[in-house]
Amino acid sequence: MTTRANSPLPTTVGVAVRLRGHATTGDLRDMGCSDADLRRWRRSGELVALRRGVFALGSTWRAAPPWERQRIRALAVYDQVGRGRALSHHSALAVHRVQVFGVDERVHFVPDPAEPPARKRERRAAPTVSLHPGVPAELLVTWGERRTVTVAAAVAQVAASFGAEAGLVSADSALNLGRMSRGDLRSAIDTLRLRVGRRTAELVAKLADGRSESSGETRVRWLLHQCGIGDVEPQAAIIGDDGRAFARVDLLVDGVLVVEYDGESKYGAADSADFAVLKKEKRREDRIRRAGFDVERVVAADLWEPAALARRLATALATARERYGPVRGPG
Numbered sequence: 026m027t028t029r030a031n032s033p034l035p036t037t038v039g040v041a042v043r044l045r046g047h048a049t050t051g052d053l054r055d056m057g058c059s060d061a062d063l064r065r066w067r068r069s070g071e072l073v074a075l076r077r078g079v080f081a082l083g084s085t086w087r088a089a090p091p092w093e094r095q096r097i098r099a100l101a102v103y104d105q106v107g108r109g110r111a112l113s114h115h116s117a118l119a120v121h122r123v124q125v126f127g128v129d130e131r132v133h134f135v136p137d138p139a140e141p142p143a144r145k146r147e148r149r150a151a152p153t154v155s156l157h158p159g160v161p162a163e164l165l166v167t168w169g170e171r172r173t174v175t176v177a178a179a180v181a182q183v184a185a186s187f188g189a190e191a192g193l194v195s196a197d198s199a200l201n202l203g204r205m206s207r208g209d210l211r212s213a214i215d216t217l218r219l220r221v222g223r224r225t226a227e228l229v230a231k232l233a234d235g236r237s238e239s240s241g242e243t244r245v246r247w248l249l250h251q252c253g254i255g256d257v258e259p260q261a262a263i264i265g266d267d268g269r270a271f272a273r274v275d276l277l278v279d280g281v282l283v284v285e286y287d288g289e290s291k292y293g294a295a296d297s298a299d300f301a302v303l304k305k306e307k308r309r310e311d312r313i314r315r316a317g318f319d320v321e322r323v324v325a326a327d328l329w330e331p332a333a334l335a336r337r338l339a340t341a342l343a344t345a346r347e348r349y350g351p352v353r354g355p356g
Contacts, residue, residue: 034071042072042082047101050078075101076153091126095119102132102153103171110134110172111165113157114182115195117173124198124240127191128183131155137165137172157182161216176204177213184229185222190247192229197243200235207233236260241286242275244328252335255279255342263313272313281345283313283320284338319345 038056042048053063063080066072070087072080079101086094096119099112111117114133115125136159164178174182176199184192199205210230219226232250236259237243249257261277262270276284310320321341327334 033069034066039071039082042080043085046097047075047079047081047104049080049105053080076105079105092119092122092124095125095128095130096122098130098153099132100171106154107134107171109137109140110156111137112171112173113160114155114174114179114186115191117179118176118183118195118199120168120171120173121176121179121199121204123176123179123195123202123204125183125191126194126240126244128187129155133157133182135160135165135174138162139165140172164213164216175209175213177209178217180205180210180229181214181217181219181226184226185219189225189228189232190244192226193232193247194240194243196229196233197235197237198240200233201238234259238275239286239288241288241323241325241328245284245286245323245334246276248328248331248335249276249278249284249338252339254335254339255282263316263318265312265316271316272309274313277318278338278342279346281318281349282338282342283318285320285322287322287324317349319348 038053038058041052041056045052050063063072067074067080070083073083073086075081075098081097081101086097089097095115099116099119103110103112103116111134112120112132113135115128116131116133118125131153133155135157138159139162160174160178164175166173166175173179180192180196180199183195196210200207207230210233211227214223214226214230232247234246237246238260242259246257246259249255255278258277258280259275261274261283263272263274263277263283265271274283275286278284313320319341321338323334323338327337
């Protein structure tokens with residue numbers, strides 16, 4: 026392949042990298058790319074280095090949410106150094122397409138006794154790799170062509186290593202997707218015999234709720250729990266005067282305050298389609314208020330100022346309690 030000094034990444038190369046999910050320096054050289062090409066495409070952002078000698082397509086990487094980036098990186102590193110190992114922690118969760126939050130960017134492994142050991146030169150931890158002690162064989166599974174710890178074991182590992190918020194995001198996601206049960210998580214915690222972080226993992230097992238439909242909803246629920254703000258029901262049904270549910274809300278606090286998580290930007294540019302959606306949502310919210318509930322909206326940016334958000338939610342709940350009286354159910 027002959028390329029000009031400033032030529033962009035050829036379409037054929039981009040398609041190949043996208044289909045594979047990643048490509049090594051050797052793969053790209055086999056496609057006719059030179060070292061000068063690789064340096065130029067890295068500088069331009071058309072290729073992103075996942076680790077030394079392994080690349081992803083820049084456009085795919087930038088468009089991917091955090092858990093998808095974790096999956097891309099985990100698969101790429103596994104294909105390089107995964108022999109005799111199984112993915113663990115959030116690396117395993119990402120491969121199982123479970124959401125992750127608040128974790129590092131390393132790829133995590135445990136030894137896999139079912140596979141031949143890695144060559145000696147592959148045993149040393151690289152800057153992008155963490156190697157952990159082995160786990161009982163019953164906590165290892167095959168997922169596609171790769172070996173991982175079970176989803177429940179990975180959730181327990183994340184909670185123990187990265188804290189309750191990180192563990193709860195993944196636990197809620199795994200339950201929602203049907204990747205595990207609460208019993209699976211409790212059993213994994215016992216089987217792992219965690220020396221550090223066991224109490225945190227047990228708290229996650231207690232609080233996990235598969236009704237949460239996004240990491241943002243889970244993080245708001247965790248903030249409410251930390252601050253002791255009300256009794257929280259995820260995905261609560263709102264009942265109208267006719268006795269039928271007309272809305273399902275992200276979180277219902279003490280039966281009087283509806284908390285809706287709108288993510289980065291639920292309503293985009295003010296074109297006609299977005300305006301129609303906004304009008305529909307406004308009518309829905311007005312009906313919820315007429316049914317006897319206050320409504321508080323949270324966006325992603327609010328979660329990075331948790332103290333301010335906690336004060337706002339506590340104030341909103343106090344106002345709703347005064348307006349609607351004692352704690353009551355959703356109907």
